Amino acid sequence: MTPASAQPDLEPVLLSAARNGDQRAFEALYRCHVGRVFAVCLRLCADRTVAEELTQEAFVRGWRKLHTMRGHGFGAWMRQVAIRVSLDDRRAHLRRLARVIPTGDPGADTGRSEPPGLAMDLERALAGLPPKARHTFVLREIEGLTHAEIADLTGVTVGTSKAQLHRARSLLREALS
Amino acid sequence: MNDLEDAIAGLAEEIQPDRDLWPGIEARLAARRSTSRMLRPLAAAALVLAGVGLGMWATWPAEPPPPVAEVTWQAEMESASARLSATLAGRRSELDPVTVGIIEANLAIIDEAIDECARALEADPSNAQLEHRLADTWRRRIDLLRHATDLPSGS
Numbered sequence: 089m090t091p092a093s094a095q096p097d098l099e100p101v102l103l104s105a106a107r108n109g110d111q112r113a114f115e116a117l118y119r120c121h122v123g124r125v126f127a128v129c130l131r132l133c134a135d136r137t138v139a140e141e142l143t144q145e146a147f148v149r150g151w152r153k154l155h156t157m158r159g160h161g162f163g164a165w166m167r168q169v170a171i172r173v174s175l176d177d178r179r180a181h182l183r184r185l186a187r188v189i190p191t192g193d194p195g196a197d198t199g200r201s202e203p204p205g206l207a208m209d210l211e212r213a214l215a216g217l218p219p220k221a222r223h224t225f226v227l228r229e230i231e232g233l234t235h236a237e238i239a240d241l242t243g244v245t246v247g248t249s250k251a252q253l254h255r256a257r258s259l260l261r262e263a264l265s
Numbered sequence: 266m267n268d269l270e271d272a273i274a275g276l277a278e279e280i281q282p283d284r285d286l287w288p289g290i291e292a293r294l295a296a297r298r299s300t301s302r303m304l305r306p307l308a309a310a311a312l313v314l315a316g317v318g319l320g321m322w323a324t325w326p327a328e329p330p331p332p333v334a335e336v337t338w339q340a341e342m343e344s345a346s347a348r349l350s351a352t353l354a355g356r357r358s359e360l361d362p363v364t365v366g367i368i369e370a371n372l373a374i375i376d377e378a379i380d381e382c383a384r385a386l387e388a389d390p391s392n393a394q395l396e397h398r399l400a401d402t403w404r405r406r407i408d409l410l411r412h413a414t415d416l417p418s419g420s
Contacts, residue, residue, distance in 0.1 A: 111294060118287055123279025130280055140282050147290045210272035229273055257269060264268045 103162055107154050114154075118147055121163045125170045131226045132174040134215040142177060146170040167231065175223065175241055213263035217256055224249055225256035342403035349410035359418040368413045375406045 099120070105113035125146055130139035150169050157165050214222055223242060227233045228249075233241070235249040242249070357365055382399040389395060 111291070115287055115291070118290065122286065123281050126282045126286075127277065127280040136283065140284070140286055143282060144286050144289050144293070147286075148293045151290075151294055210269075210276060230276060260272075261267075261269050264272060 099162060103154075103157075106151075111151075114147075114151055117162055121166050122147075124163055125166050128167050128170045128226070128231065129174050131211075131214060131230060132171070132223055134217075134219075134222065142170065142174050145177065146173045149173060171227065171231065171233075171241065209264055210260065213260050216263065217259055220244075221252050221256035221259065224252035225260070228253050339399070339403070342400070342407065345407050346403070346410060349407060349414055352414045353410060356414065356418075360413075360416060360420055364416065364420055368409065371409060372406065375402060375409065378402045379406065 099117070102113040102116050106117060122143065126139055126143045129142040129146065130136060133139050133142060146166065146169050150166050153169070160168070214225065217225065220242070224238055227238045227241070228235065235246045235253075238244075238249045239246045244252075353368070379399065379402050382395060382402055386392065386395045386399060
C-alpha cells in the first residue's frame with residue numbers, strides 16, 4: 089500500500105482515533121506506513137533483522153508520543169521517529185558493529201520483488217558504506233534532511249556532515265562504476 | 266544525470282519487512298498497558314496506606330480531641346461499607362484480576378487496623394483518641410471502596 093495514495097481522507101480519522109487510544113486505528117496507520125518506515129531503518133542500519141526491531145521500536149515510540157505530533161503527515165512524522173530510533177539505539181548499533189556488513193544485501197535471501205538494476209546496486213553499495221557515511225547519505229539524499237538537521241541528529245558539525253556526504257558519494261560512485 | 270543520481274532516483278520508496286511486525290508491536294503496547302494498569306492501583310493503594318499511617322501517627326500522640334458524640338457513626342460506616350462492597354462484588358468480573366487482588370489486599374490491611382482499634386477500644390472504652398482513630402480508619406476503608414467502585418471497566 090502506498091501511504092500517499094492510501095485513502096488520504098481516512099488518515100486524519102485514523103489519527104484522531106489512535107490519539108484517543110484506538111489501537112486498531114493505529115494498526116491501520118502502521119499497515120499504510122510500515123514500508124516507508126522499514127526502508128528508512130534498513131538503509132540506516134543495513135541489517136534486515138535489526139531494521140525489523142528498529143521499526144517495531146519506532147511504532148511503539150510513535151504510539152507513545154502520538155500526542156506530541158504537530159504539523160506533519162503521519163508518514164513523515166513516523167519517518168522522523170524511525171530516524172531518531174535508528175540513530176539512538178545503542179544496542180542496535182553494537183549489534184551492527186558485530187555483524188559482517190560489506191557483502192550485506194538488504195534483500196538477497198527474501199525472494200520478494202526488488203528494485204531493478206542500478207537501484208538495487210545502490211542498495212547493495214549503501215549497505216557496504218561505513219556507518220557514518222551511510223547515515224549522512226541516507227538522511228541527506230533519500231530523506232531530504234538539511235546538513236544542519238543531520239548535524240543535530242548525529243552530533244557532528246555541518247562541515248563534518250558535508251564531508252561525510254562527499255565521502256559517501258565518492259564511495260558509491262566507485263561501487264557503481 | 267550520472268549513474269549515482271539515476272540510482273538514487275530509482276530507489277524504492279517502500280521496502281516491506283519479511284514478516285508482519287504488528288504482533289510484536291501489539292504485544293509491547295499490551296505490556297505497557299498492563300504495567301500501567303498495575304501501577305495505577307498500586308499508587309492508589311500506596312496513598313491509602315500512607316494516609317492510614319499518617320493518620321495513626323498524627324492522632325496517636327496528640328492532645329485528646331473533644332469527646333466523640335455518642336452517635337451511631339460506626340453503624341453508618343458499616344452500612345456504607347457494606348453497600349460499596351456489594352457494588353464492588355458486582356463489578357468484580359469487569360475489573361482486571363490484578364487490580365482486584367490489590368484492592369482486596371489493601372482492604373485486608375485496613376480491616377486489620379479496624380480490628381486492632383476496636384480491640385483497643387474494648388479495653389479502654391473511654392479513650393476518645395482510639396475512637397477517632399477507628400472512625401478515621403473506617404473512612405479510609407470507604408474511600409478505598411469508593412475509588413474501587415469508580416474504576417472504569419478493564420482497569
